Amino acid sequence: MNQTNVVTFPEAMKKIKFAVIGCGSIGQRHVAVLDAEADAQLIAICDVDEQKCIKLAETYPGLVWYTDYQKMLNEADFDVVNVCTPHGLHAPMSIGAARAKKHILVEKPMAISIQDCEDMILAARENNVLLMVVKQNRYNVPIRLAREALESKKLGRIFMVQCDVLWNRYEGYYSESNWRGKMALEGGALYTQASHFIDLLIWWFGDVVKAKTMMDTKNHQIEIEDCGTSVLEFDSGVMGTINWTTCVYNKNYEGSIKIIGEFGTIKIGGQYLNKIEYWDVRAYPLSDNIDFTDKPNSYGKYQGTSSNHDKVIKDVIARLSHEKHMIVEGEEGIRSVKAIEMIYDDARK
Numbered sequence: 001m002n003q004t005n006v007v008t009f010p011e012a013m014k015k016i017k018f019a020v021i022g023c024g025s026i027g028q029r030h031v032a033v034l035d036a037e038a039d040a041q042l043i044a045i046c047d048v049d050e051q052k053c054i055k056l057a058e059t060y061p062g063l064v065w066y067t068d069y070q071k072m073l074n075e076a077d078f079d080v081v082n083v084c085t086p087h088g089l090h091a092p093m094s095i096g097a098a099r100a101k102k103h104i105l106v107e108k109p110m111a112i113s114i115q116d117c118e119d120m121i122l123a124a125r126e127n128n129v130l131l132m133v134v135k136q137n138r139y140n141v142p143i144r145l146a147r148e149a150l151e152s153k154k155l156g157r158i159f160m161v162q163c164d165v166l167w168n169r170y171e172g173y174y175s176e177s178n179w180r181g182k183m184a185l186e187g188g189a190l191y192t193q194a195s196h197f198i199d200l201l202i203w204w205f206g207d208v209v210k211a212k213t214m215m216d217t218k219n220h221q222i223e224i225e226d227c228g229t230s231v232l233e234f235d236s237g238v239m240g241t242i243n244w245t246t247c248v249y250n251k252n253y254e255g256s257i258k259i260i261g262e263f264g265t266i267k268i269g270g271q272y273l274n275k276i277e278y279w280d281v282r283a284y285p286l287s288d289n290i291d292f293t294d295k296p297n298s299y300g301k302y303q304g305t306s307s308n309h310d311k312v313i314k315d316v317i318a319r320l321s322h323e324k325h326m327i328v329e330g331e332e333g334i335r336s337v338k339a340i341e342m343i344y345d346d347a348r349k
């Protein structure tokens with residue numbers, strides 16, 4: 001690998017070598033996606049839980065495994081490391097990876113403070129590596145359709161947007177985890193459940209410039225909120241709201257974005273932005289034969305958002321190979337963290 005310039009990458013035809021830190025719910029999905037990707041080679045995995053490593057190494061023979069990520073960064077030969085650990089560890093692990101001259105693909109949220117994000121961006125720049133952030137909902141079919149309508153100005157001026165993340169997380173989701181629900185490691189439900197949604201709002205309507213927030217912890221024994229609502233203003237002048245909760249009875253109810261424009265209204269809905277539930281756009285009807293193929297990430301007793309991690313990995317490879325891609329990098333990823341901090345700051349002040 002050429003270490004002096006981030007925009008060059010190995011001999012074009014060589015497989016890109018990956019390693020994964022954190023082999024929990026989403027780390028295992030990264031491992032499966034990397035194993036299935038023809039242009040990727042998964043070299044090594046790391047988890048402090050030795051049993052998880054052993055189990056994965058049995059499923060994917062040939063994998064080298066570590067319980068110390070710094071040792072893996074120092075010893076193993078790979079190009080990109082996927083950071084799939086609790087939020088509070090994203091910054092130190094990404095910075096360590098940058099110093100070891102590895103490109104980074106960090107799970108969302110990029111980190112849980114603006115300062116951490118800035119330190120990560122700086123470390124990547126200083127070491128000439130790429131810092132990329134997982135935002136797999138950008139690839140959902142309904143998101144593509146809405147984006148095409150917005151980019152081609154079919155809705156005219158946008159007035160308002162409403163976003164609802166109304167999900168269920170059972171008590172064990174928190175109590176059986178050593179990081180979920182903890183302020184220092186999770187930081188808040190917006191970082192976990194809503195950051196994909198906030199990323200999309202910012203992508204389309206600009207940075208959040210004002211937020212008026214109420215939030216509370218109503219139904220879980222946790223240090224962070226499980227219910228919140230915020231009235232937002234975006235850089236573009238669009239006004240909006242976001243409601244989020246993990247208190248919905250029994251199962252996820254809805255993950256939706258409603259866009260109110262001069263010449264059209266769109267509701268992207270379903271449980272995880274997987275459907276178009278309403279589309280009324282002047283002279284721009286929705287085609288009848290769209291295949292809504294996005295599937296959720298399922299983790300046994302609960303479901304997350306879309307499982308388009310395969311598309312993210314393909315775009316990491318495309319980015320490193322100078323091909324067309326839509327991967328999100330650190331400078332873009334920090335924008336959601338800034339918005340989330342602004343939303344929380346208003347409630348906490």
Ligand SMILES: NC(=O)c1ccc[n+]([C@@H]2O[C@H](COP(=O)([O-])OP(=O)(O)OC[C@H]3O[C@@H](n4cnc5c(N)ncnc54)[C@H](O)[C@@H]3O)[C@@H](O)[C@H]2O)c1
Binds near residue numbers: 048192
């Ligand atoms: N993109 C998505 O849709 C999506 C979905 C789920 C989770 N995530 C993100 O992925 C991250 C992990 O979430 P999860 O649900 O997989 O959590 P998890 O608790 O299931 O897994 C985290 C893993 O990290 C390991 N770990 C902790 N400290 C470590 C260390 N110092 N070194 C090595 N391994 C360590 C744990 O043992 C555990 O196996 C979070 O940031 C979360 O927000 C993203």
